[in-house]
Amino acid sequence: MASSNCWRCLSRPANASLLPLSRPSFSTTAFVAAAPKASTKAPARAKGEKTLRIKKKAFVKTGKPPAPGERKAMRKRIVLSNTNALEVAGMKDLDAEMVDSMVRGEDAVLDGALQSKGETHEDVVGKVVGLKGETVDSLRAVEAFKTTQGWGLFRRPGLLIREESVELCRRMTDAAANKKALRLVIDGEKGSGKSLMLLQAMATAFVKEWVVLNIPEAQELTNAVNDYTPVDGTKPTLWSQNTYTANWLGQIGKANNAVLQNTTMRKEYKLPIPVQSNISLARLCELGARDPDVAWPIFQAFWSEITNPGRRPVLICLDSLSNIMQTSSYRAPDYSLIHSHDLAIVRHFVNLLSRPTSGLPNGGAIIAATSRSHAPISKSMELAIKQSEEKAAQLRGWPGKVTQRDPFEKSYDERADKALQNVEVMRLKGLSKVEARGLMEYWAQSGVLRSRVDEETVAQKWALAGNGIVGEIQRGALWMRI
Numbered sequence: 001m002a003s004s005n006c007w008r009c010l011s012r013p014a015n016a017s018l019l020p021l022s023r024p025s026f027s028t029t030a031f032v033a034a035a036p037k038a039s040t041k042a043p044a045r046a047k048g049e050k051t052l053r054i055k056k057k058a059f060v061k062t063g064k065p066p067a068p069g070e071r072k073a074m075r076k077r078i079v080l081s082n083t084n085a086l087e088v089a090g091m092k093d094l095d096a097e098m099v100d101s102m103v104r105g106e107d108a109v110l111d112g113a114l115q116s117k118g119e120t121h122e123d124v125v126g127k128v129v130g131l132k133g134e135t136v137d138s139l140r141a142v143e144a145f146k147t148t149q150g151w152g153l154f155r156r157p158g159l160l161i162r163e164e165s166v167e168l169c170r171r172m173t174d175a176a177a178n179k180k181a182l183r184l185v186i187d188g189e190k191g192s193g194k195s196l197m198l199l200q201a202m203a204t205a206f207v208k209e210w211v212v213l214n215i216p217e218a219q220e221l222t223n224a225v226n227d228y229t230p231v232d233g234t235k236p237t238l239w240s241q242n243t244y245t246a247n248w249l250g251q252i253g254k255a256n257n258a259v260l261q262n263t264t265m266r267k268e269y270k271l272p273i274p275v276q277s278n279i280s281l282a283r284l285c286e287l288g289a290r291d292p293d294v295a296w297p298i299f300q301a302f303w304s305e306i307t308n309p310g311r312r313p314v315l316i317c318l319d320s321l322s323n324i325m326q327t328s329s330y331r332a333p334d335y336s337l338i339h340s341h342d343l344a345i346v347r348h349f350v351n352l353l354s355r356p357t358s359g360l361p362n363g364g365a366i367i368a369a370t371s372r373s374h375a376p377i378s379k380s381m382e383l384a385i386k387q388s389e390e391k392a393a394q395l396r397g398w399p400g401k402v403t404q405r406d407p408f409e410k411s412y413d414e415r416a417d418k419a420l421q422n423v424e425v426m427r428l429k430g431l432s433k434v435e436a437r438g439l440m441e442y443w444a445q446s447g448v449l450r451s452r453v454d455e456e457t458v459a460q461k462w463a464l465a466g467n468g469i470v471g472e473i474q475r476g477a478l479w480m481r482i
Contacts, residue, residue, distance in 0.1 A: 078145045079152035080136060086447040087155050094129045094159065096207050102166050103173050125166065126438035128158045131203060134258075138206045141255035143216035144199045150474060153448050160439050160470075162193075164428060165200050172204060175363050176313040182365035183353055185321065185420070187385050188428030190372040191471020197428060198317050198369050205315040210364065211256050211306050213248075215318040215349065219375070220244070222340050224329035231296065231344060239330065240344040242292035245299055248345070252302075253285030259312055260285065266308060269301040281305055296344055303348075307361055314364035318349055320371040322378040325416035341415050354419040379411040384420035389427065430468025433458055439470070440477060449477055 092098065102124055131139070136157055139145060151157055159165075168184075175182040186194050198214075205212045215221065221241065231238040253260060260282035268277060272294045273287065281302060288298035306314055318324070324346045330338040340346050352359045352366045359366075370381070383405065390402045405412065431439065437458045443449035451457060465472035 076147065078140070078147055080140070080145065080157055082152055082154055084447075085153065085155040086445065088128075088130075088158075088442060088445045091128060091130050091158065091442075093132050094135065094203055094207060095132065096209075098129065099169055099173070099204055099207060102161070103170050124161050125163055126161065126432075126434045128160050128438065128442040131157045131159065132207075135203055135206050138212070138255040139199065139202060142202065142212060142214040142251050144202050144214060146195050149196065150478065153478065154446050158442065159196070159200055159203065160431075160435060160442075162431065162435055164197060164426060168197065168201055168426065169204050172201065172315075172365050173208075175365055176208070176210075177363070179361065179363045181352070181355075181360040181363065182367070183355075183423050184365065184367045184426055185385060185388075185423050186367065186369040186426050186428060188370075188372075189466070189469060191469045191475075192428040192430065193470045194369040194371070194428055195319055196470075197426075198319060198367060201315065201365065201367055202317060205313075205365075206255075208313075209259055210313045210315050211252075211259060211311075213252055213314070213316040214255075215248075215316075215345070218318055218320040218323040218346075221343060221346055222323050222326075222328040222330075224331075228330055228343070236342065237332070238344050238347065239338060239342055240296040242295050245295035245345065246289050246292040249285045249295055249299055249302070250289030253282050253289065257282050263305070263311070265301075265305055267304070269297075269304070271297050271301060307359075309361055311362050313362050314360050316349065316352065316364075316366050318368045320375045321368040322370060322375045322381050324350065325378040325381045325419070326376065326413055339415060341419070350419045353423060354421070356422060378413070378416060379409060380413045380416035381420060383412070384417065384423065385425050388423060388425045392425070430466060431462070431470055431473070432468065433462055436462045436468055436473060439473070443478065451477075 145151060145157075171182055171184075174180075186197050188194050202212050202214060220226070221244065226241045226244045228239045228241050231240050261280055263281045264278045265275075265281065265284065269275070273291070275284065275287065284298060284302055284305075288295045288302070306312070324340040326340060327337045328340045328343065330343070332338055341350055349366070349368075353368060370385075383403065387402050390398070390400065393400070394402070437453065440449060440453045440458060440461065444451075444453050461473050461477055462468050464476055
């Protein structure tokens with residue numbers, strides 16, 4: 001009976017669902033005393049009492065702040081020699097005789113003895129040649145060297161002779177001999193050596209005494225960092241970048257001083273400043289570099305002079321082609337964006353690149369290189385490069401069809417399509433194992449590669465570098481440490 005009463009006491013009442021839920025009234029305050037709160041108020045100060053106040057010390061400036069442009073100069077500083085590196089014995093210099101030997105397929109200059117004319121250029125490929133001091137000065141003046149190319153690791157600058165180097169040298173020589181213009185776009189993966197191929201083309205032109213013009217980075221023309229002004233009497237409006245043009249003329253005059261110093265003006269031009277009738281072209285570039293307001297008219301007169309019949313061949317290069325195949329960041333007075341082809345220097349280069357007939361009556365080359373690292377994507381440029389490669393493959397017997405435009409793609413640029421419809425493309429791939437071994441042996445002789453260079457090491461580095469991408473070989477062999 002007692003057990004049933006206990007069961008009734010513990011059982012749930014009938015109206016339990018109607019009762020409100022409540023927490024137990026058990027509290028810890030009965031067992032734990034509340035801790036006293038720390039006072040946040042300062043203690044009361046007696047009347048007339050003084051307190052000690054310590055002031056913070058002023059920031060001590062050590063040294064002077066960098067001058068305007070000093071940070072940019074340090075960022076773009078390029079070191080071309082390393083006194084700690086070893087001198088490579090037997091390395092020949094690139095000169096006009098060596099260029100002729102590469103074109104003819106002879107190896108007489110590299111081996112130091114007269115060879116038969118039946119040899120091919122395979123004996124030249126895979127060797128590193130040096131650059132003479134005057135060639136280095138000219139290349140530095142036109143800003144052909146890049147900060148990411150690792151020139152400061154070696155005793156002096158050197159270039160690897162590749163299959164594409166010999167082919168480009170041969171085509172440039174043929175263009176000069178036949179008084180034609182070579183119009184070429186160099187394309188390839190990131191790190192495949194596109195900028196170095198431009199540098200080799202410029203070095204070849206300098207030793208052959210051509211007139212060389214170089215736009216080292218097309219982004220500087222289109223990202224709205226230079227002053228610009230409309231050119232009078234142009235419809236549609238053409239925009240000139242006077243300060244950039246003045247600096248460009250200064251680079252041209254300094255780099256080609258040996259050729260331009262002995263070349264005088266033949267015609268008279270209506271220039272904003274008085275110019276002597278028989279002034280040398282080097283002096284003309286100096287006048288344009290001195291005053292930005294007259295730089296563009298002087299450049300037009302300079303270009304007219306170097307393209308007169310009987311002058312030297314001309315090479316004009318541009319890096320990062322996709323930057324000029326779209327709308328720029330500049331704005332017109334009505335706040336509309338200005339197309340890159342409406343900028344004076346860009347239009348000058350594009351007209352030469354897209355002209356079906358020769359724009360260089362004395363022969364020469366117009367060479368542009370793409371960039372795969374930081375440049376914007378141009379659908380028109382990508383399509384034009386692909387179509388050009390497919391057309392060249394059809395001539396060699398490829399049975400496929402040429403890729404057509406995507407009808408649903410809205411990112412095409414009509415002006416870029418027109419400019420690139422007839423250009424030739426040189427595709428840079430990875431180095432061959434022979435070229436990779438020659439490059440690694442040069443590194444070992446310079447003292448910057450401490451590992452043994454044999455077939456196993458070359459095959460390993462070549463495979464890990466994506467089948468010979470030269471930038472990845474340099475990263476894996478010189479910069480990475482385990």
